[in-house]
Amino acid sequence: MAETEGMAPLLALTQGDPAGIGPDVTLAAFLRRRELDLPPFLFIGDPQVLAARARQLDMKVEIRPSNPDRARADFADALPVLAIPAGLDVVAGQPHKASAPATIKAIETAVSLCMAGDVGAVVTNPIAKSVLYEAGFGFPGHTEFLADLAAKATGKPVRPVMMLAGEKLKAVPLTIHIPLKDVPAAITHELIMETCRIIQNDLKDRFGLEAPRLAVSGLNPHAGEGGALGHEDGDVIAPALTALRAEGIDAFGPLPADTMFHDDARKRYDVAVCMYHDQALIPVKALDFDGAVNVTLGLPFVRTSPDHGTAFGIAGQGVAREDSLVAALKLAGRLRSKAGAA
Template sequence: MSSLKLPLALTQGDPAGIGPDIALAAWAKRAELDVPPFLFIGDPEVLTSRANILGMPVSVVTCEAEEAFSAFSSALPVLAVPVGFDVQAGQPHVGAAHSTVKAIEIAVSLTMENKTAAVVTNPIAKSVLYEAGFGFPGHTEFLADLALKHTGQPARPVMMIAGPKLRVVPVTIHIPLKDVASALTQDLIIDTCRIVANDLKSKFGMDAPRLAVAGLNPHAGEDGAIGLEDRDIIHPATMRLRKDGIDAFGPLPADTMFHDAARKRYDVAVCMYHDQGLIPAKALGFDDSVNVTLGLPFIRTSPDHGTAFGIAGQGIANPSSLIASLTMAAQIAERQAS
């Protein structure tokens, strides 16, 4: 049973995607799965319409953050951010971009003002936001900018995918594979690992987190025989981290890092590029992994999947990753409050 005193702030994501579907399903399973109370930030008309399409008897109530906690047991509380037109499930429209962005801004503001306990974001469609003039590569960079505006201090966000069997952190994220080697530096690896180690302590309660650092090349470079990055960049970075008291070891051959016995030897796998980490993470926990942003002055989690326009409004979207995201956000908030 959650001991939260504040609701979580759940953004609508792209309203034409499955965000409304899984939010409705999560609320419907609140008692069965002990889903922590949340405030949906988005268009209540979208939720009501989607509930009717899905045949879900959900009561939606518009309210402020202060009223959401008590309302949650009997109705799905919504802080209204109107889209301005009738949203069709599965049909994204650039006109909805403003409310999508506004919902994220409000969620961060409420959490920074201690009116909500954490930010949980539903999936966005970056192409739709770009068409509307969105000036950030994605969610994470936008959240870092909002953190800067609220605190005056720059944030260095780090993406971690956390599932029941594996946690992974990619050092480089959304860049072409051909650019990864030139983007890797000792400082980038060290800064990433320091943020990971710090947040695993403060947010996940680990006294001495163990960081397994993957190599870039096959067989971690074979001491320079198959590329120099492992020997000249990754290994010196792990040595500097160990001198700083962080239990980071590697570079390790990535093809032997993710089997059952190997995973018992570390708490998080730090990988050199996106797919090196996310392929095993999704293979081992596709439906219940959580995207956690480390390095921010507030808690942020998100389902580890996209908008899934192709199944929106069809009643087949799986809410497991969203429920895991809400649960993890609540657990972190409870730990930090204790």
């Protein structure tokens, strides 16, 4: 079904690990679609898993086989599904490596649809990296896999940047899933420059900020205390920020991380650029644990995801909250994709 001016884009929603809470929150979000004015989405995964989970949770949801042409119309009274069989009888809370190929194929399919302009954005339910690793998955996580798919589709190198976005704070970790002891060596002039350029471009082009303000944290306590507590802040971070400002990017710092996130401080910037994973994610989750969204910048398509994991321990129990998925769907609908929309 073609999209007309002012119409919300159709989204592709991947199943994530079928034994996790992805099916739970998908069903819950669908049931609230009218109340929350959600953009229509096409679920890519196993319809039998959804149907079984709906029965387990006593949710009355019609699961309907669909495709990008029909999904928008189907969404009015049924949850449209592009079927990818899970590969086994899935039990909530019991992950199995046999489901990994279907989990991977769902992501590949969503990206392919988005690059072809059949859907407007990709929203991903949580995966269990350990389960995928058992099946030979060769990427650290979702973000790197999506970047590889984008590079293959475009023939151009892709540098993804993870941003966590909540109502009160947007934050980017400069380094992500590496040991803390390796962070200082990983922070380079080039990495800071490249990351901040990508942030600048996407905040302007997709978030509509004419002149984004980037507050950049220091690495060490008190941003190094003039070199007394470490030299990286003065020797690496500060010169990179000077170079960025010369390019017209409003990046300032390095700032002591312990004073960056209170209410008044956050009014001074649009995004916080932090040196390592926890420096960025702790304040985002403290301020908006249920509503924060993972957004991948630097891709040729829009990708969002709930900012939580598979939560196997509560899958199928009716206690998983759909707030973060709802926020991810709404944000994807607002940002849409440069690659086209269905």
